[in-house]
Amino acid sequence: MSAHIEAETVRPVRSWKLSENTRDRLISIASPILLLLVWEIAARTGLIDTRFFPAPSSIFETLVTLSSTGELWQHTAASLQRLFIGFLVGGIPALILGIIMGLSRPVRAVFDPLISATYPIPKSSILPLALLIFGLGEGSKIFMVAIGVFFPVAINATAGVREINKIYLDVGRNFKASRWDTFRTIALPGALPVIMTGIKLGVGMGLVLIAIAEMMGAKSGLGYMIWAAWETFSVEQMYVGLFVIAIIGFVLTLVLNEIEKRLVPWKR
Amino acid sequence: MNQALAKKTTVRDDVATESRERPAIRIKGLSKRFGSFTAVDNVTIDIARGEFFMIVGPSGCGKTTLLRILAGLEAPTDGSIDVSVEAGSQRPVNSMVFQGDSIFPWMTVWDNAAYGLKMRRAPQAQIKEVVGHYLDRTGLLKFADAYPHQLSGGMKQRVSIARAFANDPEILLMDEPFSALDAQNKLLLQEELLRIWEENKKTVLFITHDVDEAVKLGDRIMVMTAQPGRVKTVVPVSLPRPRDVLELQQNPEFGKLVHQIWSSLRDEVQRARELDEAKGVRK
Numbered sequence: 001m002s003a004h005i006e007a008e009t010v011r012p013v014r015s016w017k018l019s020e021n022t023r024d025r026l027i028s029i030a031s032p033i034l035l036l037l038v039w040e041i042a043a044r045t046g047l048i049d050t051r052f053f054p055a056p057s058s059i060f061e062t063l064v065t066l067s068s069t070g071e072l073w074q075h076t077a078a079s080l081q082r083l084f085i086g087f088l089v090g091g092i093p094a095l096i097l098g099i100i101m102g103l104s105r106p107v108r109a110v111f112d113p114l115i116s117a118t119y120p121i122p123k124s125s126i127l128p129l130a131l132l133i134f135g136l137g138e139g140s141k142i143f144m145v146a147i148g149v150f151f152p153v154a155i156n157a158t159a160g161v162r163e164i165n166k167i168y169l170d171v172g173r174n175f176k177a178s179r180w181d182t183f184r185t186i187a188l189p190g191a192l193p194v195i196m197t198g199i200k201l202g203v204g205m206g207l208v209l210i211a212i213a214e215m216m217g218a219k220s221g222l223g224y225m226i227w228a229a230w231e232t233f234s235v236e237q238m239y240v241g242l243f244v245i246a247i248i249g250f251v252l253t254l255v256l257n258e259i260e261k262r263l264v265p266w267k268r
Numbered sequence: 269m270n271q272a273l274a275k276k277t278t279v280r281d282d283v284a285t286e287s288r289e290r291p292a293i294r295i296k297g298l299s300k301r302f303g304s305f306t307a308v309d310n311v312t313i314d315i316a317r318g319e320f321f322m323i324v325g326p327s328g329c330g331k332t333t334l335l336r337i338l339a340g341l342e343a344p345t346d347g348s349i350d351v352s353v354e355a356g357s358q359r360p361v362n363s364m365v366f367q368g369d370s371i372f373p374w375m376t377v378w379d380n381a382a383y384g385l386k387m388r389r390a391p392q393a394q395i396k397e398v399v400g401h402y403l404d405r406t407g408l409l410k411f412a413d414a415y416p417h418q419l420s421g422g423m424k425q426r427v428s429i430a431r432a433f434a435n436d437p438e439i440l441l442m443d444e445p446f447s448a449l450d451a452q453n454k455l456l457l458q459e460e461l462l463r464i465w466e467e468n469k470k471t472v473l474f475i476t477h478d479v480d481e482a483v484k485l486g487d488r489i490m491v492m493t494a495q496p497g498r499v500k501t502v503v504p505v506s507l508p509r510p511r512d513v514l515e516l517q518q519n520p521e522f523g524k525l526v527h528q529i530w531s532s533l534r535d536e537v538q539r540a541r542e543l544d545e546a547k548g549v550r551k
């Protein structure tokens with residue numbers, strides 16, 4: 001009897017209530033809008049200095065102008081291309097080296113000290129050296145991104161492989177998996193969750209470094225656009241650059257999360 | 269499957285004619301030391317082809333170590349192992365069902381069960397047939413596309429067993445495959461295992477802490493001593509086959525054997541505990 005009563009009282013309540021997910025999503029959309037609104041009002045009423053904090057509406061105007069002339073897209077495309085190539089150039093060797101380091105003690109013994117010694121160097125401080133070696137062209141920019149991606153991916157790949165329960169490697173041996181099979185069927189998939197974390201870190205690092213690299217001796221890219229804005233005191237353009245970089249970072253995170261979901265379906 | 273079954277019938281004929289001369293496994297004076305610690309000490313035993321051989325002994329007495337040596341995962345310090353395979357056999361020598369959770373979390377049930385055959389580059393048609401057969405026998409066919417995290421503990425254990433059987437080895441090494449299961453699931457899996465085993469009578473080495481289980485499944489039971497692990501006694505089980513694990517418990521012979529094994533084991537478990545306490549190790 002009581003079960004019956006319960007069922008009837010519970011049902012209407014549930015249909016009125018938003019699910020927690022929907023509620024959280026609404027809040028996370030509403031809060032930036034609210035912030036922009038406050039900012040706009042503060043800028044218009046002169047509460048904040050518009051030389052440093054121009055109203056969002058005027059930033060938006062600049063964004064529309066810059067994108068209608070095609071300038072914004074050209075810079076965005078240049079940065080994205082460098083980011084992508086740098087990601088491959090740094091990420092693929094890092095992945096292979098990292099996994100092999102995880103599997104093989106001698107290889108680890110060779111590379112571990114090298115990586116430990118070079119990892120703490122702030123990547124941005126390598127920029128002058130990169131300019132010296134690769135010149136002002138694409139090479140130095142791609143190199144900077146590659147460096148940023150390399151370390152987190154290599155370090156996480158090694159850690160990921162080493163964290164794989166030894167029993168899985170024993171299973172591989174017992175079922176006569178070849179070296180390549182062990183790499184392909186055990187080391188890589190077993191380490192993938194940790195590797196994905198490394199890739200996310202690496203992409204974030206690459207984004208930071210591409211912006212910095214483009215401020216020095218570049219003629220295109222979002223970093224260049226921001227730097228040029230500083231030189232011409234175009235604060236709005238500066239904000240547009242920052243805004244687009246933020247959007248890129250945000251979208252890349254979403255994309256990588258989606259990729260992770262597909263590549264790692266066995267993790268809840 | 270027909271072809272495989274036909275092959276297995278010939279294996280059974282072999283047992284009758286050859287087993288006395290040519291045991292499947294001949295272990296001679298086998299020892300394993302880790303540094304100064306002796307895990308396995310001078311184990312000598314012959315295991316016949318098609319025999320279901322049980323190993324019991326107190327925790328830490330070297331049972332897993334013994335099996336790992338047989339599986340080629342560990343090198344013996346002393347002694348030798350001879351594994352005789354049928355002339356011209358293409359089958360792998362052994363497959364192990366590991367103690368604890370060992371199925372790959374990143375593969376579906378199907379891919380886990382197919383692992384050995386895939387590593388051997390078996391033809392696709394054979395993989396489909398054999399894996400399908402053993403997933404069916406273990407009641408997992410419906411879960412072929414599931415990932416391990418979606419399975420219960422008992423189902424995972426069955427995947428592990430299907431993986432070893434599907435590899436079609438000469439010898440099956442099973443390290444406490446049922447120890448993590450509740451009593452009901454254990455009983456069901458014991459029945460399933462016996463049914464699958466009756467199909468082709470592979471040589472099985474099976475470690476357990478469960479004396480009832482040892483008597484229910486085994487042809488012979490080897491009791492090992494506490495550290496270092498030696499052969500204390502080997503008890504033959506003359507209960508008729510095929511066995512019904514439920515009916516068996518009514519059998520007076522069953523009770524006698526359980527009692528015999530238990531009393532032999534009890535002293536060793538007691539001694540293992542004293543050894544551990546002396547070392548200040550809590551098990």
Ligand SMILES: Nc1ncnc2c1ncn2[C@@H]1O[C@H](COP(=O)(O)OP(=O)(O)OP(=O)(O)O)[C@@H](O)[C@H]1O
Pocket residue numbers: 302307325326327328329330331332333334367
């Ligand atoms: N690689 C190793 N290095 C050092 N000691 C080891 C190693 N492997 C096992 N041992 C030791 O050897 C002894 C036997 O271990 P083993 O795993 O074979 O025991 P077991 O009989 O399977 O125990 P259980 O019933 O608890 O599974 C243990 O004392 C263990 O600590």
Ligand SMILES: [Mg+2]
Pocket residue numbers: 331332333367443
């Ligand atoms: Mg063990």
